[in-house]
Structure formats: C-alpha cells, structure tokens
Amino acid sequence: MRVNLTSHWLGRAAIVVAGALALGAHAQDSDLIARGKMVATAADCAACHTSDASHQYAGGRAIGSPMGNIYASNITPSNSHGIGGYSEAQFADALRKGINARGEHLYPAMPYTAYAGLTDDDVHALYVYFTQGVKADDNTVPATKLPFPYSMRWTMAGWNLLYLGNGMHPAQGSEDARVARGHYLVDTLGHCSSCHSPRTFLMAEDASAYLSGAKVDGWIAPNITSDAVSGIGAWSEDDIAAYLKNGHVKGKGQAGGGMAEAVEQSLSHLSDDDLYAMAAYLKTVRGIRDPNDTKAAFEYAGARAIPALGEREPVRPDGAVDPEALRVATTTDGATLYAGACASCHQPDGLGTQNQYFPSLSHNRAVGMSAPDNLVMAILHGIDRKGADLHVAMPAFARDLSDAQVAAVATYVEQHFGNPDVQVSADTVAGIRAGGPKPLLLRLTPFLVPGGVLVVALVLWLVVAMTRRRKRKA
Amino acid sequence: MLVSAGLVAAAGALLPWARMAYAASPAQASPAELDAFLKLGQRLTGREHLPSDISARLFAALARGDRAFGEKVTGLVRAMDAAGITDMRRFKGSAVDNDAALKALAVSIVSGWYLGYTGTPVGLAVKDDTQFITYTGALMFEPTRDVTVIPTYARAGTDYWAAAPASIATD
Numbered sequence: 001m002r003v004n005l006t007s008h009w010l011g012r013a014a015i016v017v018a019g020a021l022a023l024g025a026h027a028q029d030s031d032l033i034a035r036g037k038m039v040a041t042a043a044d045c046a047a048c049h050t051s052d053a054s055h056q057y058a059g060g061r062a063i064g065s066p067m068g069n070i071y072a073s074n075i076t077p078s079n080s081h082g083i084g085g086y087s088e089a090q091f092a093d094a095l096r097k098g099i100n101a102r103g104e105h106l107y108p109a110m111p112y113t114a115y116a117g118l119t120d121d122d123v124h125a126l127y128v129y130f131t132q133g134v135k136a137d138d139n140t141v142p143a144t145k146l147p148f149p150y151s152m153r154w155t156m157a158g159w160n161l162l163y164l165g166n167g168m169h170p171a172q173g174s175e176d177a178r179v180a181r182g183h184y185l186v187d188t189l190g191h192c193s194s195c196h197s198p199r200t201f202l203m204a205e206d207a208s209a210y211l212s213g214a215k216v217d218g219w220i221a222p223n224i225t226s227d228a229v230s231g232i233g234a235w236s237e238d239d240i241a242a243y244l245k246n247g248h249v250k251g252k253g254q255a256g257g258g259m260a261e262a263v264e265q266s267l268s269h270l271s272d273d274d275l276y277a278m279a280a281y282l283k284t285v286r287g288i289r290d291p292n293d294t295k296a297a298f299e300y301a302g303a304r305a306i307p308a309l310g311e312r313e314p315v316r317p318d319g320a321v322d323p324e325a326l327r328v329a330t331t332t333d334g335a336t337l338y339a340g341a342c343a344s345c346h347q348p349d350g351l352g353t354q355n356q357y358f359p360s361l362s363h364n365r366a367v368g369m370s371a372p373d374n375l376v377m378a379i380l381h382g383i384d385r386k387g388a389d390l391h392v393a394m395p396a397f398a399r400d401l402s403d404a405q406v407a408a409v410a411t412y413v414e415q416h417f418g419n420p421d422v423q424v425s426a427d428t429v430a431g432i433r434a435g436g437p438k439p440l441l442l443r444l445t446p447f448l449v450p451g452g453v454l455v456v457a458l459v460l461w462l463v464v465a466m467t468r469r470r471k472r473k474a
Numbered sequence: 475m476l477v478s479a480g481l482v483a484a485a486g487a488l489l490p491w492a493r494m495a496y497a498a499s500p501a502q503a504s505p506a507e508l509d510a511f512l513k514l515g516q517r518l519t520g521r522e523h524l525p526s527d528i529s530a531r532l533f534a535a536l537a538r539g540d541r542a543f544g545e546k547v548t549g550l551v552r553a554m555d556a557a558g559i560t561d562m563r564r565f566k567g568s569a570v571d572n573d574a575a576l577k578a579l580a581v582s583i584v585s586g587w588y589l590g591y592t593g594t595p596v597g598l599a600v601k602d603d604t605q606f607i608t609y610t611g612a613l614m615f616e617p618t619r620d621v622t623v624i625p626t627y628a629r630a631g632t633d634y635w636a637a638a639p640a641s642i643a644t645d
Contacts, residue, residue: 309611310527345628348610357631390631 029132036129039122042189042274043115044266047258048072057130058082058139063109064217064435066203066442067150070109073100075130076137084136088127095123096167098160105156107144108163113205114191117167117184149445163204169193172284182281185274190266195221195258201441212288218380218436219257220373222297222365227287234296240279241272246387250356252298253365254392256378260385268388292370300368303420306349312339332404334412341397341409350417357390360417367418375410376424376432403429503533507544514551518584519613520562528608535592535605536582550579588613 040046049072051061059074059082076082083091083101090101098105098112106112118126145151168187175183186192197205198214212230213223225231232240239249247255247263255263267275306312314336331337339348345358352360361367366374382396397406403426410424431437503511512529516522537543553576557568570576586592590612593603615624621639623629 308527309525309608310531313606313608313610315531315606344626347627353628353630355630355634357634358628393632 029128032125032128033133036125036127037133039126039189040129041266041269042185043126044190044262045075046265047261048110049075055137055139057134058137059141060139062142065107065109065146066439068144068146070107070144070146071142072110074137074139074141076134076139077131078136078138081138081140082136083130086131088124091127091130092123095126098156098164105153105160107146107150107153107156108159108203111191111194113164114167114188114194116164117188119184122189147445159202159204162202169207169210172286175281175284178277179281179284181274182277182279185270185278186281190262190278192224196224199439203439203441209288211282211285213290215373215436216258218373218432218434219259219377220369220371221259222369222374223288223290224282225285225288226283227289229296230290230293231285231287232282233287234298237276237279237283240282241275244268244270244275244278245272246389247385247392248356248359248387251360251363254359254383255385255387256366256374256383257381260383264386268386290370297365297368297370297419298363300419301362302350302415302417304415306416307335311335312343312348314339329400330402332408334408334415337401337405337409338412341401342413345394350413357392361413362417364418367413370419370422372410372414372422372424372428373432373436375413375418376406376429379406379410380429380433398433403427403433503530503537503544507547508533510551511547514547514554515583515587517554517560518562518580519587521613524587525611528611532583532586532592532607535607536586538605546579550576590614 046057048061048063049057049059051059051072057075058078059072061072062069063072074082077084079085083094086094086101093099094101094106094110095112095115095118097116098108098110100106149155168183171180171183193205193211195216196211196213197207198209198212200206211224214221223231226233228234235243235249235252239252243249243252243255244263244267246268247260312335314333346352346361347358350361352358366378369375378394379401380396380398383392383394385392401409406429407424407426410429411422414420414422414424508526508530511533512524512526515529515532516524533543533547540546550570553570553573557564557570559565559568559570565571565580570580582592586607590606590608592605592607595604596602610624610627621641
C-alpha cells in the first residue's frame with residue numbers, strides 16, 4: 001500500500017515536472033501563435049477563408065471574380081482537406097509565390113502578389129498559428145472551375161512573370177519607422193491596393209494608378225491617395241485611423257461592402273499604433289486626381305432645398321375609400337420613396353440622428369462622389385458592419401424597390417443632400433445590381449480564345465521545330 | 475360591342491387610379507380663401523408660421539362634401555374679429571366660444587393641425603372618415619420634441635432608450 005502510494009506521488013511529481021517543461025515550451029509557442037494570429041488578422045485571411053463562423057478558416061467561400069467564382073481553400077491544419085501536410089517552405093510558397101503544395105498555381109484572387117512582401121518572421125508566425133493555433137476542420141471546398149482559357153492554371157506562371165513583384169509599391173521619398181510600418185501594413189498585410197487600385201487589361205493592379213480607386217463587385221473602392229479632392233488628403237490622420245477602427249467618421253463617410261468586412265474582421269482589431277502608421281503612410285502616397293472631381297466628396301451637401309412637408313407626405317385621396325390602394329407601392333416619386341424608406345432613420349432633413357448612429361447623408365462620401373455606385377449599393381444591399389465601437393445595420397432594399405425606384409430615391413438623395421451633378425438612371429442601377437461593369441478582358445474573351453489557341457499552336461510548333469533541329473544537330 | 479363594353483369596364487376599374495393624384499390644393503378654393511384659412515390657423519394655434527401647403531390640405535379635407543365650408547371659415551374669422559380675439563387666451567368665455575357651431579369649427583381646425591388628420595379613427599377598421607394631413611408636421615409632437623421622438627423616426631442608435639436622457643435631471 002505504502003509503495004503504491006509513493007509511486008503514486010512520484011508519478012504525480014513526474015507529471016507536474018513534465019507539465020512545467022511542456023508549459024515553458026508552450027509559453028514560447030503561445031507567444032508565436034498569438035503573433036501569428038495578429039498577422040493573420042492584419043492580413044484579413046478570415047475574410048476569404050471563413051465562409052461560416054463556426055468553421056474558422058475552413059474555406060469554401062466563393063470569391064466572385066469577373067472570370068467566375070474562385071473558392072477559397074481550407075487553411076486549417078486538416079491533413080485531408082487543409083494544409084496539415086504543408087511544410088513551412090510549402091506554406092511560404094503558397095503565400096509569396098502563389099504555388100500550392102501540389103505545385104499548382106493559385107489564382108491571384110489570393111493576394112499573393114501583396115503577400116510576396118511578407119517578412120520571414122511573419123511567415124513563420126503565420127505557419128505556427130495555422131498549424132498549431134487553428135482547429136483542424138475537414139470541410140470540403142468546392143473545386144474552382146473557371147471557363148477556358150482561365151481554367152489553365154499554368155498560365156498564371158506567365159502572369160506571375162509579368163506581375164509578381166516584391167509585394168511593395170515603391171515608397172515616395174524617405175520613410176521613418178512609423179511610415180515604413182504603415183507601408184508594410186497597407187501594401188503587404190492589408191493588401192489595400194488589391195481593391196483600391198484599378199486593374200490593367202490582364203487584371204493586374206495598375207501600378208501607375210496605385211490606390212486611386214477601382215470598381216469592385218458593384219462598389220467603388222474609393223481613391224485613397226493623398227490628393228485633397230479625389231483622395232483622402234483632406235482627412236486628418238485621426239480621421240483615417242478612426243475610420244479604419246470604427247468604419248465611420250462623422251462628416252466624412254462610412255464603410256460598406258468589402259470595406260465594412262475589412263473593418264469588422266481585420267482593421268478594428270489592430271492596435272492604434274498600427275492604424276496611425278497606416279494613416280501616416282497613406283498621407284505620403286502620391287496624390288492622383290480624377291479630372292471629374294472638383295471638390296472632396298464629403299464636402300457636398302446638396303443644392304436643392306428639401307421639398308415642402310406637403311410634398312414629402314403625399315396623400316392618397318382614395319386611401320380611405322379603397323384600402324387596397326394602400327398596398328400600391330409602385331411610385332417612382334423620389335420624395336415619397338425617401339419619406340417611406342429612408343427618413344425614419346436618416347430623418348426627413350437627411351441629417352441623420354443627433355448621435356450620427358444613423359449618419360447624415362450630407363457631408364457623406366457615398367453621397368458626394370461623382371459616381372452614385374456606393375449610394376446605390378448601400379440602398380440595394382444595405383450595410384452590416386461591426387466596427388470597434390458599434391454594430392451598424394441598414395436594411396437592404398434590393399427586393400423591395402425596382403431599378404426605377406432605386407434610381408428615383410438615389411437621385412433625390414444626391415440632389416437634396418449630396419452631389420447635385422449626379423443623376424441616377426434605372427439603367428445605371430440595373431448595371432450596378434448586376435455587379436458593375438465587366439472588365440475588357442472578359443468582354444473580349446470570346447474573341448481571344450481562337451487567337452489564344454493559334455498562339456499556343458504556334459509556340460508548340462516552334463518548340464517541336466527547335467527540339468527537332470537540336471536533335472538533328474546532335 | 476363586346477370590346478367596347480370591355481373597354482368601358484376596364485376604364486371603370488381604373489377610375490380610382492385616375493383619381494389617385496396626390497392632393498395639392500383643392501380646385502374649388504380660391505387663393506384668397508386659402509390665405510384667409512392659413513391666417514386663421516395661425517391665429518387659432520397661436521403660431522406665426524405654418525406651412526401653407528399643409529393648410530391647403532387641411533382646408534380640402536375639412537371642406538370635403540361641404541360646399542359652404544369657405545363661407546363658414548369667413549364667418550368664423552369675422553366672429554373672432556368682432557370678439558377681438560387676437561390672442562387665443564381671450565377665446566375662453568368669448569362670444570365665439572359660446573356659439574356651438576363656431577366653436578366646433580374652430581376645434582376641428584385646431585385638432586387637424588395638432589393631430590395631423592381630420593375625422594375620427596376607428597380601431598381595427600380598414601375604412602373610416604379620417605383624412606391624412608401631415609405626420610411629422612403634426613403640432614402635438616412639438617412640446618416634447620427635446621426628449622421624445624416622433625414614433626417610427628429614429629432619435630439615436632438602436633437601444634438608445636436604455637440610457638436615461640441627459641436632460642432628465644433638469645426636467
């Protein structure tokens with residue numbers, strides 16, 4: 001009995017000692033895991049790789065590209081469906097070169113052109129986090145099937161040759177440590193330019209128009225260069241940092257669509273130091289002005305006076321006689337639609353609530369831009385954004401309002417509260433509803449395919465001819 | 475024959491829609507009448523300014539089915555002038571107050587301005603004799619505007635009511 005007891009206690013002690021040793025190693029790892037988690041948050045991996053909050057990083061989300069849906073992969077340490085079998089080198093290649101462990105090329109929907117700039121330390125931390133800090137999940141991801149010729153993944157090798165750089169846009173002048181940190185966060189982890197830079201014919205980011213704004217899935221990712229009119233030159237560093245953290249700044253604008261997601265999943269979790277570093281760097285980006293812009297979007301407050309009360313509150317004279325008349329919701333009168341759909345939150349005068357939880361429509365970038373896309377998208381799809389301070393939700397009207405009605409209410413809002421030069425037509429709304437303009441490459445694809453086949457045939461013939469000649473020589 | 479009968483039936487069915495134009499100002503009221511009615515409304519509610527389009531709408535609603543309404547208004551104005559009622563604090567006990575018809579007319583006008591509708595609502599009924607005048611412009615919302623909010627209009631963010639208003643200490 002005594003022997004038994006002693007061995008029992010000895011066993012206990014051994015477990016405690018082993019546990020302490022493991023704890024030491026564990027502490028080191030947990031630091032690294034925490035760091036990796038921070039890097040993953042700053043890089044917003046979850047935005048694409050988590051389609052369902054209960055399956056963190058298990059992939060499966062369809063990334064809408066103009067070529068078709070690209071399904072984000074499972075990046076949990078699952079051996080069968082995730083990256084469980086990846087070595088650190090393979091992991092690094094996927095991140096920085098766009099090549100997975102099977103040697104296949106990734107589509108640049110995965111911003112490896114930005115992650116090419118990741119430091120080795122950050123890659124290591126990410127690897128440790130994704131292999132040890134994330135729960136393995138055997139979620140099966142649908143295969144990405146793009147139409148020919150984009151189904152040929154190997155063609156990305158040529159694309160990479162042209163466009164895969166070092167992940168950083170050249171700095172403008174010298175950078176102090178803070179600006180350099182912001183530069184790394186903006187270009188590499190935040191991959192801001194993947195939305196905010198326009199794309200070239202071959203869908204690469206246009207370096208000459210870096211951060212000067214682009215259309216993404218119907219939204220406009222605005223110009224965020226330092227230009228005071230088209231960009232965010234008139235925003236203070238405090239404004240920019242607050243916008244990144246909370247997703248809104250009073251009298252300037254609010255985040256919607258993809259930016260709301262970036263704020264919710266990534267930017268609102270960053271430290272203030274990092275957010276101010278990003279703001280400081282953005283202020284150094286060379287300003288690019290759109291010649292259509294004459295003053296900053298947030299300065300617009302409408303040109304026409306708000307219609308009189310009698311016009312805003314229309315009476316259906318036979319409403320009392322025919323109760324069915326109250327169900328008729330086909331009006332295309334902007335004032336009526338505004339009063340019915342918008343005014344209860346944004347108020348009849350468009351100034352929003354006193355605390356600006358429901359923001360003013362005057363001095364609001366979405367309403368002051370020279371294009372109505374973001375206003376129309378907010379009306380169609382609403383807003384759902386959890387910033388560091390608030391959870392904001394605006395209902396979507398896509399199913400309740402027709403294109404003509406959205407056009408009417410958007411025009412009303414532009415005229416009375418925003419940029420009076422903007423007139424919205426039903427056709428414009430239909431185009432935005434359909435996801436915005438198609439890139440030239442896609443419109444030309446039907447014509448490119450026969451040409452591409454010809455080029456491939458020509459290259460093949462050349463290769464064959466050359467090898468034959470070489471054989472003959474040998 | 476059948477076709478024309480069908481057309482007549484269709485036109486008959488569509489008639490209510492044709493009448494569904496938004497009420498601006500009643501065709502039968504002259505600008506002078508409407509102006510007098512606006513001034514009367516201002517006097518009865520003790521306000522210097524009231525929106526003329528809302529006043530015209532109230533006139534139309536009250537005059538509905540009553541061709542003599544314009545004359546009644548003129549009569550009320552005259553009676554108030556005669557009784558020297560420039561300020562509503564002098565209304566109580568005056569000759570106008572003691573005349574049941576005049577008083578009822580004055581009350582119907584004041585009530586239209588304050589409630590934002592005319593007639594009497596009937597609960598759970600789809601039809602009654604109410605006429606919509608204004609929602610946000612209804613004067614009853616004014617006195618409490620600093621603390622409460624017009625129902626269905628947001629005052630602040632969601633759940634704002636969970637915190638006591640800042641002015642509660644002084645109220």
